[in-house]
Amino acid sequence: xxxxxxxxxxxxxxxxxxxxxxxxxxxxxxxxxxxxxxxxxxxxxxxxxxxxxxxxxxxxxxxxxxxxxxxxxxxxxxxxxxxxxxxxxxxxxxxxxxxxxxxxxxxxxxxxxxxxxxxxxxxxxxxxxxxxxxxxxxxxxxxxxxxxxxxxxxxxxxxxxxxxxxxxxxxxxxxxxxxxxxxxxxxxxxxxxxxxxxxxxxxxxxxxxxxxxxxxxxxxxxxxxxxxxxxxxxxxxxxxxxxxxxxxxxxxxxxxxxxxxxxxxxxxxxxxxxxxxxxxxxxxxxxxxxxxxxxxxxxxxxxxxxxxxxxxxxxxxxxxxxxxxxxxxxxxxxxxxxxxxxxxxxxxxxxxxxxxxxxxxxxxxxxxxxxxxxxxxxxxxxxxxxxxxxxxxxxxxxxxxxxxxxxxxxxxxxxxxxxxxxxxxxxxxxxxxxxxxxxxxxxxxxxxxxxxxxxxxxxxxxxx
Amino acid sequence: xxxxxxxxxxxxxxxxxxxxxxxxxxxxxxxxxxxxxxxxxxxxxxxxxxxxxxxxxxxxxxxxxxxxxxxxxxxxxxxxxxxxxxxxxxxxxxxxxxxxxxxxxxxxxxxxxxxxxxxxxxxxxxxxxxxxxxxxxxxxxxxxxxxxxxxxxxxxxxxxxx
Numbered sequence: 001x002x003x004x005x006x007x008x009x010x011x012x013x014x015x016x017x018x019x020x021x022x023x024x025x026x027x028x029x030x031x032x033x034x035x036x037x038x039x040x041x042x043x044x045x046x047x048x049x050x051x052x053x054x055x056x057x058x059x060x061x062x063x064x065x066x067x068x069x070x071x072x073x074x075x076x077x078x079x080x081x082x083x084x085x086x087x088x089x090x091x092x093x094x095x096x097x098x099x100x101x102x103x104x105x106x107x108x109x110x111x112x113x114x115x116x117x118x119x120x121x122x123x124x125x126x127x128x129x130x131x132x133x134x135x136x137x138x139x140x141x142x143x144x145x146x147x148x149x150x151x152x153x154x155x156x157x158x159x160x161x162x163x164x165x166x167x168x169x170x171x172x173x174x175x176x177x178x179x180x181x182x183x184x185x186x187x188x189x190x191x192x193x194x195x196x197x198x199x200x201x202x203x204x205x206x207x208x209x210x211x212x213x214x215x216x217x218x219x220x221x222x223x224x225x226x227x228x229x230x231x232x233x234x235x236x237x238x239x240x241x242x243x244x245x246x247x248x249x250x251x252x253x254x255x256x257x258x259x260x261x262x263x264x265x266x267x268x269x270x271x272x273x274x275x276x277x278x279x280x281x282x283x284x285x286x287x288x289x290x291x292x293x294x295x296x297x298x299x300x301x302x303x304x305x306x307x308x309x310x311x312x313x314x315x316x317x318x319x320x321x322x323x324x325x326x327x328x329x330x331x332x333x334x335x336x337x338x339x340x341x342x343x344x345x346x347x348x349x350x351x352x353x354x355x356x357x358x359x360x361x362x363x364x365x366x367x368x369x370x371x372x373x374x375x376x377x378x379x380x381x382x383x384x385x386x387x388x389x390x391x392x393x394x395x396x397x398x399x400x401x402x403x404x405x406x407x408x409x410x411x412x413x414x415x416x417x418x419x420x421x422x423x424x425x426x427x428x429x430x431x432x433x434x435x436x437x438x439x440x441x442x443x444x445x446x447x448x449x450x451x452x453x454x455x456x457x458x459x460x461x462x463x464x
Numbered sequence: 465x466x467x468x469x470x471x472x473x474x475x476x477x478x479x480x481x482x483x484x485x486x487x488x489x490x491x492x493x494x495x496x497x498x499x500x501x502x503x504x505x506x507x508x509x510x511x512x513x514x515x516x517x518x519x520x521x522x523x524x525x526x527x528x529x530x531x532x533x534x535x536x537x538x539x540x541x542x543x544x545x546x547x548x549x550x551x552x553x554x555x556x557x558x559x560x561x562x563x564x565x566x567x568x569x570x571x572x573x574x575x576x577x578x579x580x581x582x583x584x585x586x587x588x589x590x591x592x593x594x595x596x597x598x599x600x601x602x603x604x605x606x607x608x609x610x611x612x613x614x615x616x617x618x619x620x621x622x623x624x625x626x
Contacts, residue, residue, distance in 0.1 A: 094495055160495040168502060181591060405619030407553070431523045433516070437554060437567055444569070 012135050014180035015126035019119050019139055021173035022083060024146030025166045026116075029090065030054055030109045032220050034151045034235060035162045042159060043097035050102045054109035055334055061113020062327040066320025069114070075121035075319055079177060082111040082118075087170040093163055113323070113330075120322030124312040126180075132309040137250045137302055144239040155235035198314045201373045202321065208370050209304050209328040210335075212363050215269050215356050217336020219293060222344060222352040223276055227286040234286070241291045245298025259371070265299035266363050268292045273356035304329075307374065314377060402445035411438050416455060465518040467560040472511035479504035517555070517562055524552040526617065527582075527610045529599050549597050551582065551610075553617030556595055563595055566618050575614065577607055578625040 028035045032051065040050075069075050089108040092100055127135050146169060154162025227234060249261065272292035279285035308325050312318045336355075343351040404412065414424045421439070425432045439451075448454045479501055486497030530548035550557040555564035565572040565586040573592070576583040584595040599607075604626060611622035 091496075164495055164499050164502070167499060171503070181589065403619065406616045408619075431520075433520055434524055437520060441567060 012127045012131055014176060015119075015122050016135050016139055016142075018079075018083075018173045018176040018180065019123075020142040020146065021169040021176065022086075022115060023139065023143030024150060025086065025090070025169045025173075026112050027143060027147040028150035028154070028162070028169075029166050030105060030112055031058065033147075035154045035159065035166060036105070038154055038159045038162070039093055040097070040101075050105055052334070052337070053102075054105045055330060055337070057106045057110040058113040059327050059330040059334065061110040062117050062323040062330060063113075065114045065117035065323040066317055069118050069121065069319040069323075070317055072121050072125055075118040078114050078118040079122070080174075082115040083170055083174045083177065085111050086115075087167055087174070090163065090167050090170065094160065113327075116326060117319045117323030120308075120312065120318035123309065123322075124318045127309075129310070129313055132312070133306045134250065136305045136309050137246050140298070140301060140305065141243050141246050144243050148236055148239055151235045151238070155231055198311070198377055201377050202311065202315075202324065204366075204370055204373045205304065205307060206325060206328040208363065208366050209325060210332040211359055211366070212266070212269075212300060213329050213332025214336035214339070214359050215273070215293075216297060216329075217333040217338070218273075218340045218352045218356055219336075220333065221337045221340030223289065223293070225344075226276075226281055227290070229281070230283050230286055233283060237287070238290065239294060241294040242298035242301075245295040246302050249299065249302055261299055262303055263364070263367065265296040266360055266367070268296040269300075270357055270360035272296065273353040277350055277353040311377075404442065404445065408438055408442050408445075411435060412442060412454075412458065415439070415451065416458065465515070465522060465557070465560075468511060468515045468518050471560070472508060472515050475504050475508040475511055479508055514560075514562065517564060518557055518560075521550050521552040521555050521557045521562065521564075524554055524617070525550050526553060526613050527551045527599075527602075527606075529597060529602070531600070551584075551597060551614075553614065556584065556597065563593070572618055572620050574623065575611075575620050576623045576625060577611060582610075 027033060030036060032055070036051070065078070069078055086108045089104040092104045123132065123135065150162050150165045150169070153165050224234075245265075269292075272289050275285070275292065276289045279288065304325065308322060311321055315321045339355055340352055343355075410428065411424060414427065419427070421432055421435045424430075425435045428435070443449065443454060446454055446457055448457060482497055482501045482504060486494050486501060489497055528546075528548055528550055530546050532547040547559065554567055555562055557563075563586070564570060565584070570586055570588045573585040573587050574583075575585075581596050581598045584597070586593050586595070602610075607624075607626070611624060615621050
């Protein structure tokens with residue numbers, strides 16, 4: 001497997017790459033982004049209503065995208081146009097606040113919904129069922145890392161620097177999208193299953209996501225504002241537990257039962273709201289509450305995103321599936337957000353935690369039923385099976401000698417004698433750059449990363 | 465290669481100019497200028513990488529097939545400019561257009577030499593591209609030398625169909 005930053009094959013890296021940069025902009029800016037809030041605060045204008053309308057617009061974009069994004073070609077066109085539109089729209093925020101800000105924010109949120117749903121099509125085309133979960137996991141990790149960088153720049157240095165980084169992310173996304181190789185047309189449904197059963201499973205999943213993300217809405221409207229005064233710490237720490245959760249899930253061995261991790265995560269959401277009820281608004285309290293909550297959301301996000309990815313092989317239109325399921329996510333946040341705002345306005349301090357407990361209770365009851373429904377379609381639960389496959393990918397014991405060219409053999413012989421690249425270059429009357437390129441090819445053929453590993457492997461094969 | 469070098473220098477100069485503009489400008493033009501600087505810096509890096517690749521190809525040139533020769537006899541310093549295709553073990557270069565192989569995961573699958581042209585087939589991620597270079601009036605001995613040298617460097621045996 002070719003090693004690269006995303007630890008997947010090169011084709012998957014492209015689909016991952018452009019999505020990661022776009023998502024970073026989405027999370028930092030239109031979707032309850034700290035950058036957005038900071039800019040509105042700078043001009044002392046309220047963005048509460050606009051944020052709500054923008055999220056609604058994104059919900060509509062996700063929900064309705066599936067009705068006209070029905071081919072790979074169209075999905076690619078939508079991704080290209082939405083990225084360009086988002087970049088142009090974001091530039092408006094360099095100038096002072098006008099009503100144009102609100103209009104643009106709503107418009108880019110809508111197109112962002114179209115983008116994310118369309119990405120489902122490309123995700124299916126560029127990835128295989130075996131690496132899809134890893135691609136999705138890294139999409140969530142890297143987009144949040146980039147979002148944190150934008151937030152840190154915006155909050156601690158300058159909002160406009162954050163805006164520059166956000167636009168840069170969009171431009172990089174556009175660049176990576178333009179470089180992505182054209183995939184084959186999306187394969188028809190690979191795995192046969194009764195369409196009625198698949199639809200039923202999707203409905204149950206929709207309900208599960210919608211109910212669980214009510215707690216996320218409560219987090220955005222109730223918990224986050226309570227700790228907003230710790231601006232510097234919040235700007236970089238907010239998503240760290242989320243990233244850690246996903247990294248933990250993809251790095252741990254199969255000995256860790258991922259289904260139990262999901263139950264623990266849902267319970268953690270409840271504990272975090274309880275802690276919020278008991279603790280004060282100090283930095284330590286934020287650390288405890290946020291760590292539990294965001295760790296739990298990381299686990300849950302990977303769970304349903306990976307389920308959606310698995311279901312791509314059971315539906316004709318991946319964009320419709322992606323749009324529908326993620327719209328459930330947004331709907332839950334909207335409902336939770338509305339509840340949270342009303343509790344805050346009525347000063348019902350403990351009500352958010354009470355609602356969160358009810359949500360957690362409902363979800364814990366639903367989870368076994370959801371697992372059963374998923375198992376009726378998917379042979380084994382993806383949350384367990386896929387990670388087991390990843391974890392047990394041990395290298396084979398036998399080693400086949402790669403075929404080197406005459407020039408490469410010449411270079412390897414000189415390398416084995418301990419000569420440096422410069423010395424080899426002088427001896428063979430070649431440039432150092434040429435030697436380095438040949439060495440890189442040799443490393444690639446032997447699947448090593450350094451001179452030491454190469455010498456070791458050659459010595460072993462020669463003895464053998 | 466000269467074109468690539470000129471483009472690279474152009475982008476570097478533009479980056480510097482936009483940087484100066486950004487320092488002197490007021491907000492928000494400063495930030496837009498900064499963004500443009502970043503874009504030019506990225507383009508500079510892209511052209512620099514292309515320049516390095518061009519240099520690699522020229523340094524490891526196995527055959528140079530000239531298709532245009534420009535002789536300027538009117539200037540004080542007479543100059544002859546030769547434009548053609550470089551074929552090396554790492555890629556083919558024609559002007560500023562570079563097609564690389566035998567590096568970065570791009571495999572050179574085969575090479576066919578017939579009476580008119582040299583056909584190279586390269587593959588990347590199951591995607592095959594065939595390059596056909598017309599060599600004009602290359603002598604048979606030169607072609608055989610080319611094939612021998614090419615095999616030495618790339619390990620690919622030429623299919624001679626002369």
